[in-house]
Amino acid sequence: MSVMLTMLKYKEELSMAERVVLDYLIENKESIKDFSVEKIAEAAYTSPASVVRMCKKLGYKGFKDFKIDFILANAKVEIPENKEYVDVILGRDEHCGRSAIENNIRVLEDTLKMYDEKVTKQAAELIMAARKILIFGKGSSYLVCKDLEMKLRRINKFCIAQGESHEQLVDASFINQKDVIIFISNSGKTKEIVSAALLAKENKAKIISITKLGSSILADLSDIVLYTSSLEGEFRSGAMTSRISQMCVVDALFAHCAYTDIDRSVRTLEMTYKTFKKFKR
Template identity: 30%
Template sequence: MSNMNGGLVMLSEMHRDLPPSEKKIAKYIMENPHEAISLTASELGKRSSTSSAAVIRLCKSLGLKGFQDLKLRIAGDLQKSKAPGFRDIEPNESAASIIEKMTNNSIQTIHETAELLDHEALERAKIACQNAEMIHFFGVGASSIIAQDAQQKFLRIAKKATAFQDFHIAATMVANAKPTDVVVGISFSGKTYEVAKILELANKKDAQTISLTKYGSSLVSDQADIRLYTSVTREPTFRSGATSSRIAQLHVIDILFMCVASQIYEETVKHLDETREIIEIIRDNIKPRKK
């Protein structure tokens, strides 16, 4: 990753899935971030009743180069103004309060997702999609909406793309994929079996695979050549986090699309103008005529 912040977000989102010793270190850092960035790996191991080896393993679990990388990111986090935190809605809450909470939740999710995006992985995904003969997007349930949004965006710049909601049809399409194709599996949890199987099938056909999941190793991301992540949201009651996760996924798709579009800027503008023009013509032709 190229960002110089996001360390505390990584620790928070990976905490529950870490082994016991690494979990103790993560907990200590999150509770004492200012102190942690001044310690060596050996000192942090002692303070957290673990070891320097466990500190190194934690950094590896986070996908970082080493403890220095983690300290730099945490130092960057400490320079930021404190966010209000995720807040869920309550019974009989006013519209004004819900507007404020949902807006803050969405903004924070987008910021945390930006911090988790690996610039090198994004660059690889951009090149893969730019050079792809066909891009297949696949997600189940709410993630299928993200796949359809991605398909619509790339079709508008003349990139061949599919986004079948039916698993069997998607599997049939990917079974005929070529090495020049790209298959994008979308699953917020990273645990969606159907998405993992689609990527597994794509790998057997030597197509390039991209995953879009919450941060961390998962059934889906483990099948992908290129892994893109969104932030984990934490609202438990009405799962307003499901709203934030959708926004985070759309945000990453928008970023990927813009990265591709910027590389073929003149061509993109031409295609967007052409599609906009044809939609306007169609819209004008179906307007009811005044009697």
């Protein structure tokens, strides 16, 4: 994972002083090449020890290693801005339709910024090599599961999307290291999803999760994490931006699955198209 995503993912685990350092670095990322530990500590009104501790919590030996990675990462991507989200229904927005579209545009921009082509390709390779593919989600995330199921079945990769908790546990009981389970969960903390993920882990199945950026039990249990962006809070009128971001990541994942064996995928897509065409009036 890039240093940019690591910083955002583990921000909640940092102390207040370490968060201040992190926020300062994000705001002044263009100038970090000229900064020393002491200069950053002084500018962020904290101690050099807090700067070093932050680097170590992010997985680096010290500030020097962190600084190199940070500079290289900022040459390629920008950190998604932490914009305030207002629920278009609960916020009693008179222009709710336009606001909903604007929110979706913002979340797609953020999803693109954190998109990792290499990780998505690795996930696709696991899926295409799997003996069995299960796709688990709850609520609105289950609708995204069904979308991915249909896409994969159109390239002749049989899979099952499951949204009922008991059936998820049953299916997860009969998998092994040759199988893949894809979990789609905005929070990554849904009790039923975590229970199924723990069972999948016990059975040594490969776990791919599609979940929002940040620390979660589901992400920790996963072999591969595809991060989504969501501007929504836990209390919301409905899953809007979270679903849009999930669908976007699913489309990218499916594209890589199809490209893994592109000639075969084109043939199967043509075959299903001809089948559908027969039944059109």
